[in-house]
Amino acid sequence: MLVSQVETPALIVDLDSLEENLCLFKEQAEKTGIAMRPHFKSNKCPAIVHKQIEYGAKGITCSKVEEAEDLIDCGIKDVLIANQIVDKGKIASVATLAGRCHLGVCVDNAKNIDDLEAAAAVQDNIIYCLVEFEIGMNRCGVTTKEELYDLAAKITAYPHLRFEGIQAYAGHLSHEEDFEKRQSASDEVEKKLTEAKEYVESKGIKVKEVSGSSTGTVFFRPKGSVYTELQAGSYVFMDVAYGKLKLPFKHSLFVLSTVISTENNKIIVDAGRKSAASDQALPIFLEYPDIPAKVSEEHTAIPKENRDVLVGDRLHLIPGHCCTTVNIHDSLYLVRKGEIVDRVAISSRGKSR
């Protein structure tokens, strides 16, 4: 079937561009010797994850227990939940999932470590723990090397937990548009983490992994970086927000839309915020990238002026934010040169528990 025959709005992925992005990330990983552990939050789609593994990813990062379950059900063997899991029911689920793959979680307080050990002991499984270290994002995580060491030591003392290393996601740098600032702040992060790691290791605890980094900072990680795993997610698709950073990754994700009205000197399509998320930036049309769009729930409009567009024509929206866009669609079409190759489930859509 041709893309032009699909009912709209529809989420489509251009496979040629997607594969170029997968290649670029792979080359960077090979050049620096840092492993790829891409973040599931950006695609929530096992068909894309299997391509990431095929292109060299050692494992996957996700945010939620439900996402981890979906990934493990789809055959992924190495999953990191990059979050604190504190609810007793969810901790029990984590302990169960730990029997089915190499499962990591993040921690930033002592009581949570006790709870994880208790649940893992009941099932006699091993949970791999990374201590979250706060490196400027001002969200979760401990802030001093001493606290980091204390939690690492606590984990190490337990029989059903393994201290895997440090989670250090510098989300505050992801969308910094100033190249110099992004570069120098990334260097600062490397320095802070190197110090913290050396401190913990000087006291006899091996820090195996340092996991983090996003699409905006992947190319700032040098050979010999303190990071051992890169968690970039949006690089597969890109979006308007990341487009501003002029990275070498290509837009591969689009919301296909149909023109439903050309009244009032406007071109108005049948897709809005409920199809192309706009929480980080407004969507733009691939066909008219320089024209700011007016966006409502189910409509996007640009001035018509002398543009030769008719009711019924198709246009492609580049989502403002890819992660929240996949989270409103149940499936996406994989497309190669205008032909639909497959329709695949976004099976972790809405999985926020």
Added chain:
Amino acid sequence: MLVSQVETPALIVDLDSLEENLCLFKEQAEKTGIAMRPHFKSNKCPAIVHKQIEYGAKGITCSKVEEAEDLIDCGIKDVLIANQIVDKGKIASVATLAGRCHLGVCVDNAKNIDDLEAAAAVQDNIIYCLVEFEIGMNRCGVTTKEELYDLAAKITAYPHLRFEGIQAYAGHLSHEEDFEKRQSASDEVEKKLTEAKEYVESKGIKVKEVSGSSTGTVFFRPKGSVYTELQAGSYVFMDVAYGKLKLPFKHSLFVLSTVISTENNKIIVDAGRKSAASDQALPIFLEYPDIPAKVSEEHTAIPKENRDVLVGDRLHLIPGHCCTTVNIHDSLYLVRKGEIVDRVAISSRGKSR
């Protein structure tokens, strides 16, 4: 089950507040003699729709063909799709659905009217058409009374279409925070529409319905208003954006969340933009309504300071925008005085076709 036992994030609706909102809208409709045709886009949930019908709604408004199908499957007998349907496949679906209920659609161009008649004729069903009239929102719709009359006359001449009246949604006023401005602009809309209606009727075509108005302007419709149907949707739930208007409706929709970290002098919960939509306004905590929150995909944070909150505690987020929030959840819990009464499907979640 108690609300405190639900795994988070979870969407919950307080039934007492919801019913107060339903009563208020009903009283306003009775006082003015204007019928209620609430908008489905805000709840996408048939269990809520059946309550709206129980509280006097004559029918329902929706945006999409897929939503209309869901509503009709759930037994609703009078549905208006307040949009232009231009795709041939979708027009065929509309013609089919028209055999199952009183089905209205909006039009703003002549060619579309031809296509609707052709499809309705094939199935020998009747489609009810409202001409969309542009009253300041600058989106779809004709702008002059002459164009309005021409399209009405075209519809009237066809055997499988019925001219039902005028669609006039003043979305640009919905969130106008200045009471005086909202009031005077609403009066302007009434004036413009009265003129347009009188013109069409003076030329011999009866305008049965004038449909429109939103949560922000429902109380500006006087007895004897030109409007015959009110399409308000958000009034059932409210949200942060509508909260700014100081309307008498109550917040009834919340995203229940769990505190996962109290590091860095922050209270950080396990719900963010992927659970509480932030496209019109950022979510706020019911418990701390005056503290601006920092929101990311799966986290919301406020300063901890001397607040007595522990990891594991539950907090309620008021979504920034209710319509886009229900569009990311598959179901919601109906709650009465802290007890869960039912879990109901948001069966039109993601239905944007």
